[in-house]
Amino acid sequence: MEGLTSNAVIRFSDVSKSYGSLLALNDVSFNVEEGEFVVIVGASGCGKSTMLNMIAGFDQPSNGRIEVQGKEHSGVNPQCGMVFQQYALFPWMTVEDNIAFGLKMKGQSKAERRQHAQEFIEMVGLRGFEKAYPKALSGGMRQRVAIARVLANSPSVMLFDEPFAALDAMTRQVLQEELVKIYEQQRKTILFITHSIDEALLLSSRIVVMSARPGRIVQDIQNDLPHPRNAEVQLSERYVELKRHIWGSVQAEVMRSIEGAA
Protein backbone atom coordinates (compact mmCIF):
# COMPACT_ATOMS: atom_id res chain seq x y z
CA MET A 1 0.00 0.00 0.00
CA GLU A 2 2.84 2.37 0.85
CA GLY A 3 3.22 3.38 -2.74
CA LEU A 4 4.31 -0.10 -3.77
CA THR A 5 3.81 -0.56 -7.45
CA SER A 6 3.10 -4.08 -8.67
CA ASN A 7 -0.24 -5.87 -8.40
CA ALA A 8 1.08 -8.35 -5.83
CA VAL A 9 -1.58 -10.81 -4.71
CA ILE A 10 0.45 -12.00 -1.75
CA ARG A 11 2.88 -9.77 0.05
CA PHE A 12 5.17 -10.89 2.88
CA SER A 13 6.82 -8.00 4.71
CA ASP A 14 9.53 -8.97 7.23
CA VAL A 15 7.54 -11.97 8.38
CA SER A 16 8.83 -14.04 11.27
CA LYS A 17 7.12 -16.88 13.02
CA SER A 18 8.18 -18.59 16.20
CA TYR A 19 6.57 -21.36 18.18
CA GLY A 20 7.70 -20.76 21.76
CA SER A 21 11.46 -20.51 21.60
CA LEU A 22 11.61 -22.20 18.19
CA LEU A 23 12.09 -19.76 15.33
CA ALA A 24 10.40 -21.33 12.30
CA LEU A 25 10.56 -18.46 9.86
CA ASN A 26 13.00 -15.60 9.99
CA ASP A 27 12.36 -12.23 8.41
CA VAL A 28 10.86 -13.32 5.11
CA SER A 29 9.88 -10.73 2.55
CA PHE A 30 8.57 -11.57 -0.88
CA ASN A 31 5.70 -10.91 -3.24
CA VAL A 32 3.66 -13.17 -5.43
CA GLU A 33 2.29 -11.44 -8.50
CA GLU A 34 -1.07 -12.17 -10.02
CA GLY A 35 -0.99 -15.26 -12.24
CA GLU A 36 2.38 -16.51 -11.03
CA PHE A 37 2.98 -20.19 -10.31
CA VAL A 38 5.45 -20.03 -7.46
CA VAL A 39 6.94 -23.25 -6.16
CA ILE A 40 8.63 -23.16 -2.80
CA VAL A 41 11.37 -25.76 -2.36
CA GLY A 42 13.08 -26.54 0.88
CA ALA A 43 14.20 -29.23 3.24
CA SER A 44 11.85 -30.52 5.93
CA GLY A 45 11.30 -28.07 8.73
CA CYS A 46 12.13 -24.94 6.73
CA GLY A 47 8.79 -23.39 7.59
CA LYS A 48 7.23 -23.68 4.14
CA SER A 49 3.99 -25.19 5.42
CA THR A 50 3.94 -22.46 8.06
CA MET A 51 3.99 -19.92 5.25
CA LEU A 52 0.97 -21.48 3.56
CA ASN A 53 -0.90 -21.76 6.84
CA MET A 54 -0.32 -18.09 7.52
CA ILE A 55 -1.47 -17.07 4.04
CA ALA A 56 -4.66 -19.12 4.45
CA GLY A 57 -5.18 -17.53 7.86
CA PHE A 58 -4.86 -20.70 9.94
CA ASP A 59 -1.92 -19.11 11.70
CA GLN A 60 -0.72 -15.58 12.33
CA PRO A 61 2.82 -14.24 11.96
CA SER A 62 4.70 -13.41 15.16
CA ASN A 63 6.20 -10.39 13.45
CA GLY A 64 5.70 -8.57 10.19
CA ARG A 65 2.74 -8.36 7.84
CA ILE A 66 1.10 -10.73 5.39
CA GLU A 67 -1.26 -9.14 2.92
CA VAL A 68 -3.49 -10.99 0.51
CA GLN A 69 -4.88 -8.71 -2.18
CA GLY A 70 -3.75 -5.70 -0.20
CA LYS A 71 -5.48 -6.70 3.03
CA GLU A 72 -4.31 -8.27 6.26
CA HIS A 73 -6.58 -11.08 7.43
CA SER A 74 -7.10 -12.02 11.04
CA GLY A 75 -9.06 -15.24 10.40
CA VAL A 76 -9.29 -18.03 7.85
CA ASN A 77 -9.47 -16.52 4.39
CA PRO A 78 -11.45 -18.63 1.88
CA GLN A 79 -9.94 -16.54 -0.92
CA CYS A 80 -6.85 -18.74 -0.48
CA GLY A 81 -7.99 -22.25 -1.32
CA MET A 82 -5.77 -24.98 0.05
CA VAL A 83 -5.06 -28.42 -1.38
CA PHE A 84 -3.71 -30.67 1.34
CA GLN A 85 -1.30 -33.56 1.05
CA GLN A 86 -3.81 -35.86 2.77
CA TYR A 87 -6.67 -34.77 0.47
CA ALA A 88 -8.94 -33.85 3.43
CA LEU A 89 -12.06 -34.91 1.53
CA PHE A 90 -15.27 -35.30 3.51
CA PRO A 91 -15.76 -39.07 3.47
CA TRP A 92 -19.52 -38.85 4.03
CA MET A 93 -20.03 -36.75 0.91
CA THR A 94 -20.07 -37.88 -2.67
CA VAL A 95 -17.54 -36.49 -5.13
CA GLU A 96 -20.14 -34.02 -6.30
CA ASP A 97 -21.03 -32.83 -2.80
CA ASN A 98 -17.39 -32.52 -1.85
CA ILE A 99 -16.74 -30.32 -4.85
CA ALA A 100 -19.85 -28.25 -4.19
CA PHE A 101 -19.09 -27.75 -0.49
CA GLY A 102 -17.68 -24.23 -0.85
CA LEU A 103 -20.67 -23.25 -3.00
CA LYS A 104 -23.01 -24.55 -0.32
CA MET A 105 -21.21 -22.35 2.20
CA LYS A 106 -21.81 -19.44 -0.14
CA GLY A 107 -25.52 -20.20 0.00
CA GLN A 108 -26.02 -21.40 -3.58
CA SER A 109 -29.10 -23.50 -4.28
CA LYS A 110 -28.74 -27.22 -4.82
CA ALA A 111 -29.43 -26.97 -8.54
CA GLU A 112 -26.91 -24.16 -9.01
CA ARG A 113 -24.30 -26.07 -7.05
CA ARG A 114 -24.80 -29.24 -9.03
CA GLN A 115 -24.46 -27.46 -12.32
CA HIS A 116 -21.42 -25.51 -11.18
CA ALA A 117 -19.75 -28.58 -9.70
CA GLN A 118 -20.25 -30.54 -12.90
CA GLU A 119 -18.01 -28.12 -14.76
CA PHE A 120 -15.13 -28.83 -12.40
CA ILE A 121 -15.83 -32.55 -12.26
CA GLU A 122 -15.25 -32.60 -16.00
CA MET A 123 -12.22 -30.34 -15.77
CA VAL A 124 -10.43 -32.85 -13.54
CA GLY A 125 -11.70 -35.82 -15.55
CA LEU A 126 -14.00 -37.39 -12.98
CA ARG A 127 -17.14 -37.65 -15.06
CA GLY A 128 -19.07 -40.76 -14.05
CA PHE A 129 -17.80 -40.55 -10.47
CA GLU A 130 -20.20 -37.82 -9.32
CA LYS A 131 -22.04 -40.11 -6.91
CA ALA A 132 -19.02 -42.05 -5.68
CA TYR A 133 -17.80 -41.72 -2.11
CA PRO A 134 -14.11 -40.96 -1.49
CA LYS A 135 -13.51 -44.46 -0.11
CA ALA A 136 -14.06 -45.82 -3.62
CA LEU A 137 -11.42 -43.55 -5.19
CA SER A 138 -7.68 -44.00 -5.65
CA GLY A 139 -5.26 -41.48 -4.15
CA GLY A 140 -4.86 -39.70 -7.47
CA MET A 141 -8.59 -39.40 -7.95
CA ARG A 142 -9.06 -38.15 -4.41
CA GLN A 143 -6.52 -35.42 -5.03
CA ARG A 144 -8.34 -34.50 -8.24
CA VAL A 145 -11.51 -34.07 -6.20
CA ALA A 146 -9.63 -31.88 -3.72
CA ILE A 147 -8.30 -29.71 -6.54
CA ALA A 148 -11.74 -29.41 -8.12
CA ARG A 149 -13.22 -28.58 -4.73
CA VAL A 150 -10.87 -25.63 -4.36
CA LEU A 151 -11.31 -24.53 -7.98
CA ALA A 152 -15.10 -24.60 -7.70
CA ASN A 153 -14.87 -22.17 -4.82
CA SER A 154 -13.11 -19.74 -7.23
CA PRO A 155 -10.43 -18.49 -4.84
CA SER A 156 -8.00 -15.81 -5.96
CA VAL A 157 -5.03 -17.86 -4.75
CA MET A 158 -4.51 -21.62 -4.72
CA LEU A 159 -2.21 -23.05 -2.09
CA PHE A 160 -0.79 -26.55 -2.55
CA ASP A 161 0.84 -28.19 0.46
CA GLU A 162 2.94 -31.03 -1.00
CA PRO A 163 -0.18 -32.31 -2.74
CA PHE A 164 1.41 -35.14 -4.70
CA ALA A 165 3.88 -36.39 -2.08
CA ALA A 166 1.69 -39.34 -1.09
CA LEU A 167 1.06 -40.50 -4.66
CA ASP A 168 2.98 -43.03 -6.68
CA ALA A 169 5.38 -41.71 -9.31
CA MET A 170 3.14 -42.40 -12.33
CA THR A 171 0.03 -40.83 -10.83
CA ARG A 172 2.11 -37.90 -9.67
CA GLN A 173 3.35 -37.23 -13.19
CA VAL A 174 -0.17 -37.37 -14.64
CA LEU A 175 -1.47 -34.98 -12.00
CA GLN A 176 1.45 -32.60 -12.51
CA GLU A 177 0.62 -32.39 -16.20
CA GLU A 178 -3.06 -31.87 -15.45
CA LEU A 179 -2.26 -29.14 -12.96
CA VAL A 180 -0.18 -27.30 -15.54
CA LYS A 181 -3.11 -27.53 -17.98
CA ILE A 182 -5.53 -26.20 -15.38
CA TYR A 183 -3.11 -23.40 -14.56
CA GLU A 184 -2.82 -22.45 -18.21
CA GLN A 185 -6.63 -22.41 -18.54
CA GLN A 186 -7.49 -20.64 -15.32
CA ARG A 187 -4.43 -18.46 -14.74
CA LYS A 188 -4.90 -18.64 -11.00
CA THR A 189 -2.15 -17.42 -8.74
CA ILE A 190 -0.60 -20.56 -7.31
CA LEU A 191 1.73 -21.14 -4.40
CA PHE A 192 2.96 -24.71 -4.32
CA ILE A 193 5.16 -26.44 -1.80
CA THR A 194 7.33 -29.42 -2.56
CA HIS A 195 10.65 -30.93 -1.68
CA SER A 196 11.13 -32.26 -5.18
CA ILE A 197 13.30 -30.05 -7.36
CA ASP A 198 12.04 -31.80 -10.49
CA GLU A 199 8.45 -31.06 -9.53
CA ALA A 200 9.40 -27.43 -8.98
CA LEU A 201 11.08 -27.20 -12.37
CA LEU A 202 8.16 -28.86 -14.17
CA LEU A 203 5.39 -26.78 -12.67
CA SER A 204 6.62 -23.35 -11.75
CA SER A 205 6.98 -20.01 -13.35
CA ARG A 206 9.18 -19.08 -10.42
CA ILE A 207 11.07 -21.05 -7.80
CA VAL A 208 11.78 -19.91 -4.26
CA VAL A 209 14.36 -21.91 -2.33
CA MET A 210 14.14 -21.84 1.45
CA SER A 211 16.89 -22.43 3.98
CA ALA A 212 16.71 -24.92 6.82
CA ARG A 213 15.23 -23.72 10.11
CA PRO A 214 14.83 -20.89 10.72
CA GLY A 215 13.39 -20.56 7.23
CA ARG A 216 14.71 -17.76 5.02
CA ILE A 217 14.64 -17.28 1.28
CA VAL A 218 18.01 -18.22 -0.15
CA GLN A 219 17.17 -18.21 -3.86
CA ASP A 220 14.44 -16.70 -5.98
CA ILE A 221 14.65 -17.86 -9.59
CA GLN A 222 12.44 -17.17 -12.61
CA ASN A 223 11.84 -20.50 -14.31
CA ASP A 224 12.31 -19.72 -18.00
CA LEU A 225 12.03 -23.31 -19.26
CA PRO A 226 9.84 -23.54 -22.35
CA HIS A 227 6.39 -25.15 -22.31
CA PRO A 228 5.33 -27.89 -22.58
CA ARG A 229 7.96 -29.25 -20.25
CA ASN A 230 8.20 -32.65 -21.87
CA ALA A 231 10.99 -35.20 -21.78
CA GLU A 232 13.03 -33.16 -24.24
CA VAL A 233 12.98 -30.09 -22.03
CA GLN A 234 13.84 -32.24 -19.04
CA LEU A 235 16.99 -33.39 -20.80
CA SER A 236 17.96 -29.92 -21.99
CA GLU A 237 21.05 -28.12 -20.77
CA ARG A 238 19.07 -25.33 -19.20
CA TYR A 239 17.04 -27.80 -17.14
CA VAL A 240 20.12 -29.54 -15.84
CA GLU A 241 21.78 -26.22 -15.15
CA LEU A 242 18.81 -24.95 -13.13
CA LYS A 243 18.56 -28.23 -11.27
CA ARG A 244 22.24 -28.19 -10.37
CA HIS A 245 21.96 -24.59 -9.27
CA ILE A 246 18.98 -25.28 -6.98
CA TRP A 247 20.35 -28.57 -5.72
CA GLY A 248 23.52 -26.77 -4.72
CA SER A 249 21.75 -24.56 -2.20
CA VAL A 250 19.19 -27.16 -1.12
CA GLN A 251 21.97 -29.66 -0.46
CA ALA A 252 23.86 -27.17 1.66
CA GLU A 253 20.70 -26.53 3.68
CA VAL A 254 19.94 -30.21 4.09
CA MET A 255 23.46 -30.81 5.36
CA ARG A 256 23.13 -27.87 7.70
CA SER A 257 19.87 -29.16 9.14
CA ILE A 258 21.28 -32.68 9.56
CA GLU A 259 24.30 -31.32 11.36
CA GLY A 260 22.06 -29.05 13.38
CA ALA A 261 19.95 -32.00 14.42
CA ALA A 262 22.96 -34.10 15.35
Added chain:
Amino acid sequence: MRAEPAVRGASSAPPLPRRRGPIAGASKLIISLVSCILIIAVWEGAVRFGFIQPLFLPAPSQIVNRAMLMLEQGTLFGHVIASTWRVMVGFVLASCVAIPLGIFLGTSALSRAIFDPVLSFLRPLPSMSWIPLSLLWFGIGESQKYSIVFMGSFAPSLLYVMEATKGVDPLLVKAAQNLGAKQKDVMLEVILPASLPQIISGLKVMLGIAWTCVISAELVAAREGLGFLIMNGKEYFQTDTVVLGMVLISLTVMATDIVFRALERRILKWKD
Protein backbone atom coordinates in the same frame (compact mmCIF):
# COMPACT_ATOMS: atom_id res chain seq x y z
CA MET B 1 7.46 -30.48 8.08
CA ARG B 2 5.77 -33.85 7.61
CA ALA B 3 7.59 -36.90 8.72
CA GLU B 4 5.07 -39.42 7.37
CA PRO B 5 4.56 -38.66 3.71
CA ALA B 6 3.04 -41.95 2.57
CA VAL B 7 0.97 -42.97 5.56
CA ARG B 8 -2.34 -41.61 4.28
CA GLY B 9 -1.69 -42.91 0.83
CA ALA B 10 -1.60 -46.40 2.23
CA SER B 11 -5.29 -46.17 3.11
CA SER B 12 -6.20 -46.07 -0.54
CA ALA B 13 -4.98 -49.64 -1.02
CA PRO B 14 -7.80 -52.17 -1.33
CA PRO B 15 -8.72 -53.67 2.04
CA LEU B 16 -7.57 -57.20 2.72
CA PRO B 17 -10.32 -59.76 2.28
CA ARG B 18 -11.94 -60.36 5.63
CA ARG B 19 -10.54 -63.42 7.27
CA ARG B 20 -13.14 -66.01 7.96
CA GLY B 21 -12.95 -68.73 10.50
CA PRO B 22 -13.33 -72.37 9.56
CA ILE B 23 -17.12 -71.98 9.95
CA ALA B 24 -18.79 -69.48 7.70
CA GLY B 25 -22.17 -68.27 6.45
CA ALA B 26 -24.86 -70.89 6.07
CA SER B 27 -23.15 -73.59 8.11
CA LYS B 28 -22.84 -71.18 11.03
CA LEU B 29 -26.57 -70.54 10.88
CA ILE B 30 -27.33 -74.25 10.86
CA ILE B 31 -25.07 -74.94 13.81
CA SER B 32 -26.68 -72.09 15.79
CA LEU B 33 -30.13 -73.40 14.94
CA VAL B 34 -29.29 -76.93 16.01
CA SER B 35 -27.78 -75.67 19.27
CA CYS B 36 -30.94 -73.64 19.90
CA ILE B 37 -33.23 -76.60 19.31
CA LEU B 38 -31.03 -78.82 21.45
CA ILE B 39 -31.11 -76.47 24.43
CA ILE B 40 -34.90 -76.15 24.24
CA ALA B 41 -35.31 -79.91 23.91
CA VAL B 42 -33.08 -80.63 26.91
CA TRP B 43 -34.90 -77.97 28.92
CA GLU B 44 -38.30 -79.37 27.95
CA GLY B 45 -37.21 -82.90 28.76
CA ALA B 46 -35.69 -81.90 32.11
CA VAL B 47 -39.02 -80.44 33.22
CA ARG B 48 -41.17 -83.24 31.78
CA PHE B 49 -39.13 -85.99 33.40
CA GLY B 50 -39.23 -84.26 36.74
CA PHE B 51 -35.62 -83.09 37.05
CA ILE B 52 -36.83 -79.49 37.41
CA GLN B 53 -39.91 -78.32 39.29
CA PRO B 54 -42.14 -76.28 36.92
CA LEU B 55 -42.58 -73.70 39.68
CA PHE B 56 -38.85 -72.93 39.56
CA LEU B 57 -38.49 -73.12 35.82
CA PRO B 58 -41.45 -73.95 33.58
CA ALA B 59 -40.96 -75.96 30.40
CA PRO B 60 -40.72 -74.09 27.10
CA SER B 61 -44.08 -75.57 26.07
CA GLN B 62 -45.72 -74.02 29.14
CA ILE B 63 -44.28 -70.65 28.24
CA VAL B 64 -45.57 -71.00 24.70
CA ASN B 65 -48.98 -71.96 26.08
CA ARG B 66 -49.00 -68.90 28.29
CA ALA B 67 -48.09 -66.78 25.30
CA MET B 68 -50.90 -68.30 23.25
CA LEU B 69 -53.35 -67.68 26.06
CA MET B 70 -52.32 -64.05 26.32
CA LEU B 71 -52.52 -63.70 22.56
CA GLU B 72 -56.11 -64.93 22.69
CA GLN B 73 -56.87 -62.48 25.48
CA GLY B 74 -55.22 -59.81 23.37
CA THR B 75 -52.86 -58.63 26.13
CA LEU B 76 -49.54 -59.92 24.84
CA PHE B 77 -48.65 -57.23 22.34
CA GLY B 78 -50.00 -54.53 24.61
CA HIS B 79 -47.16 -55.19 27.05
CA VAL B 80 -44.52 -55.34 24.33
CA ILE B 81 -45.76 -52.16 22.69
CA ALA B 82 -46.08 -50.30 26.01
CA SER B 83 -42.46 -50.98 26.95
CA THR B 84 -41.10 -50.40 23.45
CA TRP B 85 -42.92 -47.08 23.21
CA ARG B 86 -41.56 -45.94 26.59
CA VAL B 87 -38.04 -46.87 25.56
CA MET B 88 -38.40 -45.07 22.25
CA VAL B 89 -39.83 -41.85 23.69
CA GLY B 90 -37.27 -41.62 26.48
CA PHE B 91 -34.40 -42.66 24.24
CA VAL B 92 -35.29 -40.34 21.39
CA LEU B 93 -35.74 -37.44 23.82
CA ALA B 94 -32.38 -38.18 25.42
CA SER B 95 -30.66 -38.42 22.01
CA CYS B 96 -32.28 -35.24 20.76
CA VAL B 97 -30.79 -33.34 23.66
CA ALA B 98 -27.54 -35.28 23.98
CA ILE B 99 -26.43 -35.12 20.34
CA PRO B 100 -26.56 -31.34 19.80
CA LEU B 101 -25.41 -30.58 23.33
CA GLY B 102 -22.61 -33.13 23.07
CA ILE B 103 -21.38 -31.65 19.81
CA PHE B 104 -21.51 -28.18 21.28
CA LEU B 105 -19.67 -29.25 24.43
CA GLY B 106 -17.21 -31.33 22.47
CA THR B 107 -16.15 -28.34 20.40
CA SER B 108 -16.16 -25.65 23.06
CA ALA B 109 -13.72 -25.90 25.95
CA LEU B 110 -15.45 -23.09 27.82
CA SER B 111 -18.88 -24.71 27.81
CA ARG B 112 -17.25 -27.99 28.76
CA ALA B 113 -15.76 -26.32 31.82
CA ILE B 114 -19.18 -24.95 32.73
CA PHE B 115 -21.10 -28.20 32.34
CA ASP B 116 -18.47 -30.58 33.62
CA PRO B 117 -19.41 -30.42 37.35
CA VAL B 118 -23.10 -31.14 36.63
CA LEU B 119 -22.23 -33.97 34.28
CA SER B 120 -19.73 -35.53 36.63
CA PHE B 121 -22.45 -35.51 39.28
CA LEU B 122 -25.16 -37.02 37.07
CA ARG B 123 -23.08 -39.65 35.34
CA PRO B 124 -22.64 -42.17 38.19
CA LEU B 125 -26.33 -42.10 39.18
CA PRO B 126 -28.10 -45.34 38.20
CA SER B 127 -31.54 -44.86 36.67
CA MET B 128 -33.06 -46.74 39.61
CA SER B 129 -31.99 -43.99 41.97
CA TRP B 130 -34.22 -41.54 40.08
CA ILE B 131 -37.37 -43.59 40.67
CA PRO B 132 -38.48 -41.98 43.97
CA LEU B 133 -37.95 -38.44 42.70
CA SER B 134 -39.57 -39.17 39.36
CA LEU B 135 -42.63 -40.64 41.11
CA LEU B 136 -42.82 -37.50 43.21
CA TRP B 137 -42.46 -35.23 40.20
CA PHE B 138 -44.43 -37.07 37.53
CA GLY B 139 -46.71 -39.47 39.43
CA ILE B 140 -47.06 -43.02 38.16
CA GLY B 141 -48.15 -42.10 34.61
CA GLU B 142 -46.32 -42.49 31.34
CA SER B 143 -44.17 -39.39 31.73
CA GLN B 144 -42.58 -40.94 34.79
CA LYS B 145 -41.47 -43.91 32.65
CA TYR B 146 -40.13 -41.60 29.97
CA SER B 147 -38.25 -39.60 32.56
CA ILE B 148 -36.57 -42.69 33.97
CA VAL B 149 -35.42 -43.76 30.52
CA PHE B 150 -34.32 -40.21 29.82
CA MET B 151 -32.35 -39.82 33.06
CA GLY B 152 -30.76 -43.22 32.69
CA SER B 153 -29.58 -42.70 29.14
CA PHE B 154 -29.02 -38.96 28.84
CA ALA B 155 -25.75 -38.47 30.73
CA PRO B 156 -23.96 -41.48 29.23
CA SER B 157 -25.21 -40.55 25.73
CA LEU B 158 -23.87 -37.07 26.17
CA LEU B 159 -20.47 -38.45 27.12
CA TYR B 160 -20.47 -40.76 24.09
CA VAL B 161 -21.22 -37.84 21.80
CA MET B 162 -18.55 -35.64 23.38
CA GLU B 163 -16.03 -38.42 23.06
CA ALA B 164 -17.04 -38.96 19.43
CA THR B 165 -16.40 -35.33 18.53
CA LYS B 166 -12.85 -35.64 19.84
CA GLY B 167 -12.12 -38.28 17.22
CA VAL B 168 -12.87 -35.95 14.31
CA ASP B 169 -9.84 -35.30 12.12
CA PRO B 170 -8.89 -31.63 12.65
CA LEU B 171 -7.74 -31.52 9.03
CA LEU B 172 -11.38 -31.84 7.92
CA VAL B 173 -12.31 -28.85 10.06
CA LYS B 174 -9.42 -26.95 8.53
CA ALA B 175 -10.51 -27.86 5.01
CA ALA B 176 -14.10 -26.81 5.73
CA GLN B 177 -13.03 -23.44 7.14
CA ASN B 178 -10.80 -22.97 4.14
CA LEU B 179 -13.86 -23.44 1.93
CA GLY B 180 -15.75 -20.78 3.83
CA ALA B 181 -17.45 -22.73 6.63
CA LYS B 182 -18.38 -20.71 9.71
CA GLN B 183 -18.53 -22.09 13.26
CA LYS B 184 -22.13 -23.26 12.81
CA ASP B 185 -21.32 -24.91 9.46
CA VAL B 186 -18.33 -26.67 10.98
CA MET B 187 -20.54 -28.17 13.68
CA LEU B 188 -23.40 -29.20 11.38
CA GLU B 189 -21.53 -30.10 8.24
CA VAL B 190 -18.30 -31.53 9.61
CA ILE B 191 -18.31 -32.44 13.30
CA LEU B 192 -21.76 -34.05 13.25
CA PRO B 193 -21.36 -36.27 10.18
CA ALA B 194 -17.73 -37.08 10.98
CA SER B 195 -18.58 -38.25 14.48
CA LEU B 196 -21.81 -39.98 13.50
CA PRO B 197 -20.36 -43.50 13.26
CA GLN B 198 -19.04 -43.19 16.81
CA ILE B 199 -22.27 -41.58 18.02
CA ILE B 200 -24.36 -44.36 16.54
CA SER B 201 -22.28 -47.10 18.10
CA GLY B 202 -22.64 -45.25 21.40
CA LEU B 203 -26.39 -45.01 20.95
CA LYS B 204 -26.56 -48.74 20.33
CA VAL B 205 -25.12 -49.33 23.77
CA MET B 206 -27.50 -46.71 25.15
CA LEU B 207 -30.50 -48.48 23.70
CA GLY B 208 -29.68 -51.52 25.83
CA ILE B 209 -29.37 -49.30 28.88
CA ALA B 210 -32.70 -47.64 28.05
CA TRP B 211 -34.34 -51.07 28.16
CA THR B 212 -32.88 -51.73 31.60
CA CYS B 213 -34.28 -48.38 32.70
CA VAL B 214 -37.79 -49.03 31.48
CA ILE B 215 -37.96 -52.52 32.97
CA SER B 216 -36.83 -51.25 36.35
CA ALA B 217 -39.37 -48.43 36.19
CA GLU B 218 -42.11 -50.90 35.33
CA LEU B 219 -41.08 -53.29 38.07
CA VAL B 220 -41.77 -50.57 40.60
CA ALA B 221 -44.93 -48.92 39.35
CA ALA B 222 -46.85 -49.76 36.21
CA ARG B 223 -50.06 -51.34 34.97
CA GLU B 224 -48.69 -52.44 31.65
CA GLY B 225 -45.40 -53.35 30.07
CA LEU B 226 -42.95 -56.22 30.17
CA GLY B 227 -41.57 -55.23 33.57
CA PHE B 228 -45.10 -55.20 34.92
CA LEU B 229 -45.78 -58.59 33.32
CA ILE B 230 -42.83 -60.11 35.17
CA MET B 231 -43.76 -58.49 38.47
CA ASN B 232 -47.39 -59.51 38.08
CA GLY B 233 -46.42 -63.10 37.29
CA LYS B 234 -44.36 -63.14 40.46
CA GLU B 235 -47.33 -61.96 42.55
CA TYR B 236 -49.46 -64.88 41.37
CA PHE B 237 -46.68 -67.48 41.34
CA GLN B 238 -47.04 -67.77 37.57
CA THR B 239 -43.44 -68.60 36.80
CA ASP B 240 -44.34 -69.16 33.15
CA THR B 241 -45.53 -65.54 32.92
CA VAL B 242 -42.29 -64.37 34.53
CA VAL B 243 -40.14 -66.29 32.06
CA LEU B 244 -42.38 -65.25 29.16
CA GLY B 245 -41.78 -61.64 30.15
CA MET B 246 -38.04 -62.27 30.15
CA VAL B 247 -38.18 -64.00 26.78
CA LEU B 248 -40.19 -61.12 25.32
CA ILE B 249 -37.71 -58.54 26.61
CA SER B 250 -34.89 -60.43 24.99
CA LEU B 251 -36.72 -60.84 21.68
CA THR B 252 -37.81 -57.20 21.57
CA VAL B 253 -34.30 -55.92 22.27
CA MET B 254 -32.97 -58.22 19.53
CA ALA B 255 -35.59 -56.89 17.11
CA THR B 256 -34.83 -53.25 17.88
CA ASP B 257 -31.15 -54.01 17.48
CA ILE B 258 -31.79 -55.41 14.00
CA VAL B 259 -33.78 -52.30 13.06
CA PHE B 260 -31.05 -50.08 14.49
CA ARG B 261 -28.36 -51.88 12.52
CA ALA B 262 -30.29 -51.58 9.27
CA LEU B 263 -30.65 -47.88 9.98
CA GLU B 264 -26.94 -47.64 10.71
CA ARG B 265 -26.02 -49.28 7.40
CA ARG B 266 -28.24 -46.83 5.55
CA ILE B 267 -26.89 -43.76 7.28
CA LEU B 268 -23.26 -44.85 7.13
CA LYS B 269 -23.10 -46.18 3.60
CA TRP B 270 -20.10 -43.93 3.00
CA LYS B 271 -18.05 -45.81 5.63
CA ASP B 272 -15.60 -48.48 4.59
